[in-house]
Amino acid sequence: MLYFDHCASTPPYDEVIQTMTEVMRAHYANPSSLHRAGTSAGHLIERSRAVLAEQFRTKKGSWLFTGGGTESNNLAVKGIAKQYAGRGKHLITTRIEHASVYETFGQLEEEGFRVTYLPVSDTGHVRAEQVLEAVTDETVLVSVMHVNNEIGTVQPIAEIGRMLKKRSRAFFHVDAVQSIGKLPVSVEEWGIDLLSGSAHKLRGPKGVGFLYIRDGITLYPLFTGGSQEEGFRAGTQNVPGIVASAKALRMASESMEARGRKLGALKRMLLTEIAEIPELKLNGGEPSAPHIVHFSYPGMKPEVIVHMLEEQGILASTKSACSSKDQKPSRVLLAMGASREHAAGGVRISLGDEHTERDIARLAEALRIAVRQLKPLERGLT
The missing domain is CATH 3.90.1150.10 (Aspartate Aminotransferase, domain 1)
Known part of the structure; x- marks a missing residue:
């Protein structure tokens, strides 16, 4: 075939499968446990977090691990909207976002948020000027995907990010699930506040996503019940999957x-x-x-x-x-x-x-x- x-989904690298197997066998302790085995597992997560920071040239403490790209998108969009609703309840996205973003905005509309859905051209592109024209004093979030998952169009993320930083306090979220490992992504240079990724789209394991959060930003958590991932994502971390995902990201980037x-x-x-x-x-x-x-x-x-x-x-x-x-x-x-x-x-x-x-x-x-x-x-x- x-x-x-x-x-x-992508076939995982052989090295990723090997890494995941080795970590599952040797580091099965809960990374939140205080004993030596738990501390060792926790160190692997932090080393993996450092790999993401290195590959994207961002600060180490700015990356969270999630259960996949869908969760990363939901946490970014809902987390910002609910945490900063006091600033305003206007949100901006496009009509061609992945369902995990598009339907999330639909849920927020049901909760009283106002959403502007930007149109696209007949080739599937949004103009940066359209974003700025839609921004108001009550806009708290703009979410635009980098590469469309269906038709492959690349949006002008760098231009949008730079324009937003000059003229708005709105946070800028980018779904980069389909671009990471295929196209350059300059998180800080492009003015991105939150960036979503998924390991199994770049020859890593399923069930692991990651989310960049610029320093100083707080998210309303989707899950409660623990202080993992800086308190933004409760639940025992998937140590083998996280380590294998960092391996896949490094290999895909190289x-x-x-x-x-x-x-x-x-x-x-x-x-x-x-x-x-x-x-x-x-x-x-x-x-x-x-x-x-x-x-x-x-x-x-x-x-x-x-x-x-x-x-x-x-x-x-x-x-x-x-x-x-x-x-x-x-x-x-x-x-x-x-x-x-x-x-x-x-x-x-x-x-x-x-x-x-x-x-x-x-x-x-x-x-x-x-x-x-x-x-x-x-x-x-x-």
Whole structure:
């Protein structure tokens, strides 16, 4: 099988699996315990925290470990909104955020917060000026993702961050789950106050996320019952997962430039192949991440295409894994102005380290075969 679903999850590095196994075997004590074994486990967490600070060039004490990217996003958004509601109850985000951000803002609306959802262009980009135009004296949080998890568009995070710091007291949160390890992320230089990441998107283990919090910021905790993670995230830490995640981040960061060049070349090859299949319509535009290609077959259910590709030994997806079972048209494509028919037929291809030009050629041929077989059935499968 050829695995083209790296946005959903990535195969862990062999070294990460080995690290996690070794830590599970040798450091099983609770890191909050006062005895030597607990202290040793706690030291591993702090060393892992230092790895994040080193890789992102931030202060050591600014990183929390969570149970995944979804939790990191929820903690950032709800934590800021509820902690600083006294300053104001206006929040800003975009219409194309990941569900863990988008639906969190929906919950906050139900609790009395006012949310501005910024539109995007037909290529899936938001303008920094739009953010500033939406800011009011009561705005406490702006949340904009770095790389869209569905179509791969890259938002102008640096420009937004710098403009916000000059003209607003609002905190700036960035969901960087799909960009870490693929694109440079300059947390402090870009004026980011909170940044979310997830280990299993960069060849680490599932069940571990991380959240950068700029010094001086306090969050309203989602979980209570312990003083772990500076009191912002109660619960016994996942020591093996945290250590393995730090290992994965270091390895992904060290190979990021080479990965970007390789995946960028493969992506350009795939875009050329898809452009030559008239039934398929490419979605998104530049700037975009090097590992994501998204297209639609208007009038065709995307799960039909995905299953036909699987029959040919290729694994792809329709949209984000968190929403893949949702039969509704893509919220992201609708926000870009696509018709419901176009938005309902999207397929995502996400590339990884193991892919080669030969794999891209095989994928392109599989797409041609699928389209030839589906063309006569278009109306019956809509």
